[in-house]
Amino acid sequence: MSRILCVSNQKRGVGKTTTTLQLGDQLARSGVRVLLADLDPQGQLTSRMGISPAPFSPLLSTEPLNQFIRPSRSPNLDLLPSCPSRTENQPFESLANNERAELVDRFREVAETYDAVLCDCPPSLGSITELALQAAEEILIPVQGDFYALEGLDQMVAVIRGAMQGTNPDLRFGGVILTRFNAQHPFSNHIEQEVREFFGEIVFDTVIPEDQALLESANESQAIFEYSIRSPGMRAYAELCMEVIDRG
Ligand SMILES: Nc1ncnc2c1ncn2[C@@H]1O[C@H](COP(=O)(O)OP(=O)(O)O)[C@@H](O)[C@H]1O
Ligand SMILES: [Mg+2]
Numbered sequence: 001m002s003r004i005l006c007v008s009n010q011k012r013g014v015g016k017t018t019t020t021l022q023l024g025d026q027l028a029r030s031g032v033r034v035l036l037a038d039l040d041p042q043g044q045l046t047s048r049m050g051i052s053p054a055p056f057s058p059l060l061s062t063e064p065l066n067q068f069i070r071p072s073r074s075p076n077l078d079l080l081p082s083c084p085s086r087t088e089n090q091p092f093e094s095l096a097n098n099e100r101a102e103l104v105d106r107f108r109e110v111a112e113t114y115d116a117v118l119c120d121c122p123p124s125l126g127s128i129t130e131l132a133l134q135a136a137e138e139i140l141i142p143v144q145g146d147f148y149a150l151e152g153l154d155q156m157v158a159v160i161r162g163a164m165q166g167t168n169p170d171l172r173f174g175g176v177i178l179t180r181f182n183a184q185h186p187f188s189n190h191i192e193q194e195v196r197e198f199f200g201e202i203v204f205d206t207v208i209p210e211d212q213a214l215l216e217s218a219n220e221s222q223a224i225f226e227y228s229i230r231s232p233g234m235r236a237y238a239e240l241c242m243e244v245i246d247r248g
Contacts, residue, residue, distance in 0.1 A: 003248055004108070004117045005174055006136035010156055012123040014144040015179035017044045018214055019240075020120040022233070023140075025223040026241035027116055028077035035069065035114040037107075038082035039132055040122040046081040049073075050221035054083040059103060059131075060091055065110045074223060078114070092127035100167075104135045111135075125159045133163035138174030140244075143199075145181035145191050145207070150198055175247065177240065179208040206240040209233060 007020045020036055028034040038045040043053050051070050058068035058080055069078050085091075095103070111117040118140075119132045133139065139160055143149050164171045176199045182188060196203050211233030217224045224234040 002111045002114050002117060003138060004111050004119070004136045005138045005140050005244075006119045006121060006129075006132040007140045007142065008119075008121040008129055008132065008156070009141050009143065010123055010125045010129070010152060011144070015142040015177075015208065016040075016123070017048065017120050018218065019140070019142045019177060019179065019208070019237075020045055020118045021048060021218075022214070022224050022237040023241055023244065024077060024116075024118045025074055025225055026237050027118075027244070028074050029225065030241060030245065031076065032115045032245075033076050033113075035078050035080060035111065035117045036072075037080040037117060037119045039119050039128050041082055041085040041128075042122065043082040043084045045120045046079065048218050048221055049079055051079050051081055054081045057083040057085065057091070059107070065106055066113070069110070073226075080110075092131060095127075100131060100134065103131065107135045125156060129159070130163065130167075133160065133171060134167040136168070137170055138172055140174045140177060142177045142179045142208075143195055145178045145188065145195070146185075147187070147191065149178075149191055149195050153198070173202045175244070176203045177206070177208060178203065180210045181207045182210045204240060204243050206236055206243055208236045208240065211236075 007016050009016060024034045024036045046053050049072050054068050058065055069080050071078055121129045121132050178195055209232045211231055213228040213231035214224055214233040217227035220227060228234060
């Protein structure tokens with residue numbers, strides 16, 4: 001059976017797209033057949049993989065979803081690209097409940113042909129994120145290890161619990177990932193402790209450090225594995241991958 005994981009946090013810049021890409025790449029290199037779904041209309045995952053955007057939104061199209069899927073340079077790793085749009089959530093807001101359920105079914109059908117699907121969500125709790133929460137089995141929350149780490153997360157947890165009690169009783173917390181962590185920061189221990197106290201044992205042991213190589217690899221449209229195999233960022237995503245596999 002395939003695992004659908006939704007990578008979400010309504011805050012921008014916390015490492016959702018980076019985590020989707022690097023974790024997906026690591027899983028694929030471990031022999032897991034992975035589909036990444038770029039659900040953010042800004043299309044950063046698609047562009048960072050060096051893949052052309054879809055001509056129109058795959059999720060809103062009546063064409064079979066697998067027609068839009070593109071292979072990446074890594075073996076075992078495919079992408080469902082996004083179609084850049086300025087209206088963002090708008091077309092999804094007007095979907096009726098039965099249309100949403102149908103869309104979720106179509107998405108799950110494609111997901112069945114993979115071992116794992118990682119959905120990169122937009123930085124909002126709008127209707128695209130709601131759809132992803134309806135389709136997923138697990139939610140992964142990257143939390144940036146800074147002073148504002150917990151800001152807004154109450155709201156996000158409430159939306160997730162709403163989905164668990166409403167559209168998707170099978171949804172569960174896959175885990176919280178501390179990202180962009182700077183161990184040199186004078187309050188770094190305090191920040192980590194605060195996040196671990198707030199979320200408890202669902203926080204992964206692995207902490208993703210702030211690492212210039214991750215930023216540079218994104219600019220070069222490369223996975224960190226190809227760009228800098230010895231970097232701390234690469235090691236951290238490899239460890240996270242093992243933890244995600246263990247929790248599956
Ligand atoms: N661990 C990290 N170390 C250094 N730069 C990072 C790290 N994680 C993400 N970045 C960079 O920070 C920016 C925001 O990350 P991104 O993954 O796009 O966040 P989000 O998808 O949550 O908006 C990007 O330029 C990305 O390359
Ligand atoms: Mg993003």
